[in-house]
Amino acid sequence: MTQFGRTVRELRERLRQEDARFSLRQVAKRVGIEPAYLSKIERGDVAPPSEATTLRLAEELDADPDWFLALAGKVSSDLQEIIRRRPELFAELIRQLREAPDDAILRVVREVRDGDW
Amino acid sequence: MTQFGRTVRELRERLRQEDARFSLRQVAKRVGIEPAYLSKIERGDVAPPSEATTLRLAEELDADPDWFLALAGKVSSDLQEIIRRRPELFAELIRQLREAPDDAILRVVREVRDGDW
DNA sequence: ACGAGTGTGTAGTATATACGACACATGACA
């Protein structure tokens, strides 16, 4: 599972082509971790970092937080909390949607957004 | 957060009134953990156990697995995997439903179940 | 009185998580 690492590296290198401030060291500094650690993360030498660090990285690299957490093998703790408040309800809903096509889920999202409960 | 422990104890004591096989020791044995450990769990002396152990406990005590995991502060790993496959879609859906009343979510569940995508 | 079963207190442990510190080699630039 070095998918996360490869993605971080690709995003960073891409940004770097137009902005030299996206060197590994400088990104690490802004994110608040050691360069050596970021290096290992990018090469999949260590497991993906904590949720907090992953989120700071996502912001730095302008990536979607939930997507980034997913690449890191995690699910946002705020989503988990929502589920934990009504576990049976959400469990059933999510399992129902396991095989549903993207646009079916999107329809549900829109419907809920416009819904008048 | 001894909510999990208290619930385990209550469920077990209740079952015990009609079946002496639900002593702490015997339940621990069937679940595959040490009695001392289960004792600490029930009194909130330690954090709730792992997902696997929590699920075996839920089955033993005839409790809903997702509800039990929630009490233990967790979200089923299979739900997490479903979310991780399409993180942005599910994140939006779940956040939309954060404040929705139960019956609104139930309507969505039914609708999806009967849906023809 | 004693053996079986009960719950619990104390101590210890293996593994995972999430990093930091420091040194090193390389390449570009003045």
Place this chain on the structure above:
DNA sequence: TGTCATGTGTCGTATATACTACACACTCGT
């Protein structure tokens, strides 16, 4: 030819997770 910045290799560590092992005190039936 220094020096500056780059990425990386090695080693160590604090904290959390998820338990086990063993001994103890109590109670209940025989």
